Amino acid sequence: MSEENVYLSPNPASAARPIAIDPEKCTGCNLCVNVCPADVFVPNPEAGRVPLVLFVDECWYCGPCVDECPHAGAIRLNYPVMWRVPWKRKETGQHYWVGMKNPPPPNDTPPA
């Protein structure tokens, strides 16, 4: 809780935060910026730094930004809470949710 860094801030532009970039892995190459159909990103004013996810409300989760990124794990689509559709394990009837506490291990089968 900081008492110093309290600023005027408008509400977020959208109910979702579609894009998550890991600043440790991102090199600021801007490939994601230049493939996005909607110009959701703008380049960081400081060259080589993480792009700014500016027009979040125009993202339609198409994914070329993730596909173009040369660094695994630098950028991912963050599915908003209302899209975290559950599934049911057939044998046990147990429900699972994206983002749940104690999630099952990832299934690393790639698409066909």
Add this chain to the structure above:
Amino acid sequence: MSWGTWIDLNAGNDAMKWPYPIRYGQEDAVDVDVLVLGGGIAGCWAAISAAEQGAKVAILERGSILGSGAGTGCDHWQWAITDVPGVSLSAEDFTQALVDNHGGYNNGISRYIQARDGYETLLELEEMGGKVRDTEDTFKGAEFRDEQTKLLFAYDYENRIVMRVWGMTFKRALRSRLRRLGVDIHERVALTGLLTERRGEDATAVVGATGLNVRTGAFNVFTAKATVLCAARPQRIWTYSTELAGSCDLRMPGAMGGGYAAAWRAGTEFAMMEKSIPAGLSINPSAPHGSGHPSNTWYPCTIVDANGKEVPWVDRDGHTLETFEERCRPAPGQRFFIKGGGQSSLPHQGLRDYQGPRLTNVDTLVEKGEIELPLYADLPSLPAHERRAIFGLMVGQEAKTKHTYANYTHAGFDPDRDMLLSYQQLIGGGGYGTSAEGAKTVLGFPSIRNAHSGTTGGPVVDWNLRTNLEGLYAAGDGMLGGNDHSHAATTGRYAGRRAAWFARQATARSGSREQIEAEKRRVYSPLQRKDGVHWKELLAGINKTMQAYCGAVKSEGLLRMALEAGEDLKHVVDTELAAVNPHDLANALSVVDILTAGIDIIVPACLARRASSAFLHFSRAEYPAMDPPEWQKFVTIRQEGGVVKQGERPLNLGAPFEENYLAHRPAAPIGA
């Protein structure tokens, strides 16, 4: 907080400065033989085929070639007929079926081109690097695989009219080819208008287009001997909300009507623009979340209820299909069934003849307590190849669903053991049965409509895929009856060639300075205000107007009110619409294009049809009789000097298809 306040607060803060150079009003000029508008599937193919004919080609795209458009992926290549291994149907019969499937309200010209050239186009795509065969033998032995060619089929395994493909490879292959052919690519340029020239008393020729750079605000002037319109179709006309976060559009954000608005202003003739279907409440329940449509991507997945009870699949005659295999073949006595996207949804003979297996009456079964919500896609119960085809191939290759795949598997979802929840019940009968049933959706209201799903209205074309305007061709979703990937590819390829041939004998063109200056004034006008009506507010106003006066039930009085309200909205555009940077300006102009599509094209089209039509989901209160014989025709509209001109075309457009196709094919290669 208003923008003005926000900007004032940030004055002097360099971190908040627009990151691209600002070039408002500066002109970049390009002169080519063939100009392609839109870098989606149709646009890429048009540019490639024109360049292969030796034309000098430029393509403009609002976003990026690789990432834009609806066709960044593709899980099924539909309705290729001629020369497909194992297909015994003729393109002629199949086209007739597609036309009959819509009671005649389809584009037989472009559908025949799709059926006839679809396979040839796919092979060309393969040569460019697109993956169309199961070369790894992942599906060896599957019923839907042709063992010799390793092609995979979908839906109706007996008739093989749809193929399963690796569509995530397509856009990249097309872009490489464009680059290799030296096509002049202009990304981040939004089309704003067409440049025209009068040709005698009654004719107009298109001689190029203008564009706005969405990052710098620069103005692009393209002159061309021939222009191919490939900017898809407008959406967001009745509803839009960014709050619903990506879920409210079926199509990508760039598809906002620029092509239709520019074509309309230039005098292009449109047909079927009165058709619209009930849409959900701004919620597209398919791609991003959960188990999409069992009507295409997830076809023919078993769907079970909360207790594991199967929701019955039935054939066109209502007979329950007991086995999985029966879902993949026609009903007794049926030649073939039509599935994919854009098939009819109305209870009439043309539907009945070609209707495939479906889940139906889910609402009723729920109401009667026979099945209990929620529903799940029971992938584990499917044969292994089918499971892998649905969740591995179709979901993995259908554009944005690739990320649905990644999202769920990363979270531990295992299709061999798990059943993904289906939100289909949220749209009621619509998702399982017909669009007409969709009118009683749980979340939808009949007056919230869409004119962009399935077989819709658009520019009328001839057998050269030319519009009524000299030098203007159209392809893909953005034409009368357009709607799917292979249709966009084949028509783009065909139109690009025709445009190149025309350009060879056309004289050089130049846009008039007066037109260019007038367009510049229009384009930059919202920059005069930093506080005012934002594009989102204007769009909400347009949406409300369309819902209120051009909704489920139309009448002369209501439609006239729509026109009056439209005048009011145009006044807002002239005096209040504001934009503060190039991105904002481009969005503002797109919303003006939506206004044109709604008020200037759709409303007059609705006024022009003075009869109700079930085929067009069109209800006029004063004319309750459905589809009276004298109105079984296309009603066309265009504008000239601000006045709407009506016309008509017979149904069964293009028939007899093969004869006309051959008659319009040059006997010898057209020499340069």
